[in-house]
Amino acid sequence: MLRKKIVTSIAVGAAAVLLMTACAAQSGGTATAGPAAKVDLPVLASFDPPKGAVLPAGDGKATCPAGLTLGYVGAQTGANAQLGINIINGVQLAVDQHNKANAGCQISLKKFDTEGDPGKATGPVTQAVNEADIVGIVGLPFSGESKATGNIFEQKGLVHITPSATNPGLTTNGWKTFFRGLGNDATQGPAAANLLTGKLKAKKVYVVQDDSDYGIGLGTATTKALGSAVSGSDKVITAQKDFSATISKIMSNKPDAVFYAGYYAEGAPFDQQLVNKGFKGAFVGPDGAKDDQFIKLAGDASENTYFSCPCIPGELIPSFKNAYSAAFKADPGTYSIEGYDAATVLLSGIDAGKTTRADLLAWVTSYDKDGLSKHYKWSATGELQAPTVFGYKVSKGKILPIGVIG
Amino acid sequence: MSETTPASSDNAQIGRRSAGLPPAAPMNSAAPVNSAVSVLADVDPHLAEAVAPDREIAVEVGENLVEVKNLTVKFGGLLALDDVSFTIKRGEILGLIGPNGAGKTTCFNAMTGVYKPTSGDVLLEGKSLKGQKQHNITRLGLARTFQNIRLFGEMTALENVVVGLDARHKTSVIGALLRLPRHQREEKSAIERGMALLEFVGIADKAGILSRQLPYGDQRRLEIARALATDPKVLCLDEPAAGFNPAEKEELMVLIRKIRADGYTVLLIEHDMKLVMGVTDRIVVLEFGRKLADAAPVDVRNDPRVIAAYLGEPEDGTA
């Protein structure tokens, strides 16, 4: 039959061209950009939590009225589900540890799903604030949904600690109930700049940002902190797949490092294509890119990658890691420990007898203690007073901490 | 379908406007069975009045209402219509016949604006229809039916007719949105006239039935009623008898005569010679896109060229 003939002829034709090109491919790769020598940063082996850090278990003698509830509001399903699950597990672990130690004070946890979508967030948030037994919330994980719903918490005087929303603008709304359990992009920017020009000794940094609130904010903050080290910049778009236009600009710019302000979904293929085109420098991404998915998507190319993250390597705290792994059959993920610490702040308030929303809000406002990951004390607008930013690097397919960078 | 005809024995005069018509055109040998003194004899006078054309026509009865002038239509290299000219006189029933592929429907489509003529022109009341949008041609007074029925299936019979009536309505979208007085007036009169039209073609009792659920014959009648609803100066019927049995054809002839008697001018495309001979006043014959003859039925029937053109073709192909 003719069809068969055609199929074979296509295959033969394709094979011939392939052969031709593959031969050409073998004959020589092209390495054009000449970056600085690779800096080998030592991996942080362990992380000591502050001595006397507040733990959810407390002293085990707490008593409180029955029916008190904490809430988690954020993504449980949808494209951003994994981040939500990391946080939920952290919160769940804290609540479980608390309840196990304090027979006289049993707190329950209610979860509300926003899918991470600002348009869908008002429903779950309103439901949460309208449930009278909820006295404190861990959430919302993303900046967009936080923007859309912060005023609802404010109206009902319900305290909420976000474990992961890092947009600096969130604390400029005059909300008294909003607290950020980690550094914002403004603190991450200088830290990333420090990682790039300090630890990695880059002289020329090319800054690429995506179109998200997060990417724009972080890109701007980092560019500002880098100052004259910025040799060029470009923008990419959420869901972009092909980065050849940006890459050719980078290759002609010949920077020592590329800073990418955005998420792993674009960052990983970007890095992969960049490395495949012969880029030899370092690739630095923020917390939004720090995910095992980055390595999965970029493969070996990710070996040039570093991350800055206001998150603390919870996996280096043995007590936390072991308890987490035992409970959820997985290692703690990004923001697991932030969720755990945020829940702990709220639980310790309940243990101290702050069982109304107003009391708990006052408790968090004046809170000044160490948590497992860092010291928690907030400014009047809800920013952490002394946030820490960690650096990470990819080594042999794993994301490993390299210590505090800011 | 006889059950649908209203059984009124009132043998009164026919409608106002039709009173000035010339005496019924000479019937030829293939005359219909129920030859009556007047074809409107069994029609309720109020009904005839309600259905009769409702607007002024610039030309007098017997004058040229439509002039087809040197009409030529080409499809690519194919000459579908070659320099065809004829006229339609007000008040007559003109037949347009020809063997398959002779260009009847093409001519029709060119007249009603479906095709753009390559050259030539069509005049209605002396005014050119060139460049007019199809819906405007209908509003100007050239209404048609379709060879293959094209009703609005999800509408009732009455609604179908009212769509035709809308061609003469003036309500704006805003007027309809807010139910302004003109809209209410037009809607009311549309129901009256629509029902009258359905009654006239004999399917008033089925006004509320979806048109796609109507029997085939009634669908054909509904198409005629819908075309009449646009208040045409010329009603063009495209093979209205297609798929009819002889009895149905007889009824159709009665209906066509009734329509003419009520004051309408009719252009009839038909394949069925018997029907055409029986009902028309004059016949235009097309062959290979050219006009072959233009004469009274008797003369056409005896025209050797026409006979030659139809040689081998049965006169009544569909029966």
Place this chain on the structure above:
Amino acid sequence: MLELLLRPAMENDWISFDVPSLIQNFWSATFDGLTFGAIYGLVALGYTLVYGVLNLINFAHSEVFITGCYAVVLVLSSLGFGPSAPTMSVGLIILSLILALVAAMIVSAIVAYLLERVAYRPLRRRNAPRLVFLITAIGASFTIQYTIYLVRGANPEPAITMFRTSPIFDVFGTLITDQQILIVVAAVITMIATDQFIRRSRTGRGIRAVAQDPDTATLMGVNRDRIIVITFVVGGIVAGVGALFYVMLVPSGVQYSGGFVLGVKAFAAAVLGGIGNVRGALLGGLLLGVIGNYGQILLGNSQWTDVVAFVILVLVLLVKPTGILGTSLGRSKA
């Protein structure tokens, strides 16, 4: 109000044109655009064939294509390909790619076949109206997309690098890579093969007959259902070819929703070239790819590609509603 509208515009907040950049990158944009356009063309072929025969926009064709991409990725990753350039021998690479190509063609063809049998045929049996077909197609597209989503997750598949690309020669100061040549040549070969198949083979004649006049074709003894199935399958096979080269060009582009936008653009390409016209599909694809790329560089953002593509499509349709080459599948000259 006018001032309020203009003020942001003057601050360059709306649209800015970067003409120097376009001039500087003109040739690279052209060659990149041709490469992308070749892939649009391959996908467009499936739309054009089905539309020619059934007068149906097979909205789910983008999913036929993306399942082919998944086949390529899964086959190649199981053969040891990954984000980094493979280290295996040339022969092995070629063998693997042929294997992936065949797998993609088979998978896409099967999906296309199932689509026809499960979704469309029952509707044809009932003589369903156009709208019903289109909505079914959209439903089928969603079903396939989200089935993939549930099985493979929301994340894109890890990149597959088939071989390290290298420049072959230099045109107007722009390096043309082996990959670009391969893709364009393969697309042209596929297009010619399909064209020949439809023009010369017995089945091809059947396809043309059904496209021209389904009723008459049936009367003349053409098995309409069989012809329709074959049309879907051929569209699927060509989509499979497109899938291999798409993965080659955009290694990280395989995601459950990834086919959709590409599919829309491919359909636009088909319409642009003249839907129902096999050669028009490739022409439309190449044009769309090139023009979209110019727009992207001129306006400084890759997303302008889609905007420009659609504006061009609308403009062309307004001037020439039948597309550039115009003729239908049934009338394509033998």
Place this chain on the structure above:
Amino acid sequence: MSMVDGPKVSAGAESARLGADASSVRTTAKGTRTQRLRDRWNDLTRPQQWLWLIVVVVLAYLLPVLNIPILTTAPGNDWPLACFSMASFALIAVGLNIVVGYAGLLDLGYVAFFAVGSYTSAMLTSPDSPFLHIPYLWTIPVAMAVAMFFGVVLGIPTLRLRGDYLAIVTLGFGEIVRILATIIPAMKGQVGFQNVGRPPGVAADGIPIFANSNGTPWYWLTLTVILIVLLLVGNLERSRVGRAWVAIREDEDAAEIMGVPTFKYKVWAFAIGAAVGGLSGSLFAGQVGFVNNQKFDVQSSILFLAAVVLGGAGNKVGAVLGGALVAYIPLRFTAIADYKYLIFGIALVVIMIFRSKGLLPARQRLLAYGHQAYRRIVGKSDPLSQPPGALPPSVDPGAAVTR
């Protein structure tokens, strides 16, 4: 595939005849259940119909307050806000139904008009916007007008195209609006506009009545808007406009030849549909209080279409029902969020194959005074014996759709 869209010559009149008969048999055998419901409704007297309608409307208004245990979305989502969500989807579906259901124009980019409405309201009220600021309620008509303008601008070139091209062009248009919102700096992409305005009024506790957490007033506002829109759409349906749309849907060429200016009415359908889309977008922006580029994707357009088709394309009450269901199901069964689009995809295919007319099959009433006319046929033998003008004027509430 004929290049000239003229009347086509059928394979034979006889087959057309057979087809007509066969289809009539098939349709009468089917749909008896809905027919019975319809008949029962028609047998009611006018005051009885009104009474029923009032009961239904009152129940609809009480919906967020009643919070019926089986229906409620409470554990996961605030019920009054879920009600608002349902109402706003219902409104969208009513608007899209004009385009798809009545006029038969497949619009796959309807979300664009929703987006235009949202952005109009946001950019005219949000402090993040450099534009002129006006009170929120005034932005609603502005949003409708702007959306309508976009509808006309899109409609004039594309509505001249053949039917199925329209689908692809509207799909592209939907994407373009979303992309423009992303890449035009002034539209603020994902950053979006915060603190979108709301209707005035502050409750006793100092919280605005129309706060984004307060679903009930938003629901009541939207429900009232829906009722007004239904009434007006009902007026259009039972006029030459509705008849023109349905005629275009049934057979565009025949409609044109019957004197319907088809292009004009298609543009009107597009414009009116766009205005309703803009209206719902404006309400949505007001309720959420935050607008960015995230929710105006093709998937939303498809969900809107699913709502119309599910309810029964061409039936405005069906559209309300379909819209409410499409919004309700994922909120009620939060566990299916991941499966939502898969379920809708399968549902679309299955509904099209087995019940292509949707849950409430369309049966438009296209005559303002058709009721009386049809009643006369049943009652009397001579439909013309009644003098014209004796017909009592009737005011049909928009919600009463069934004949």
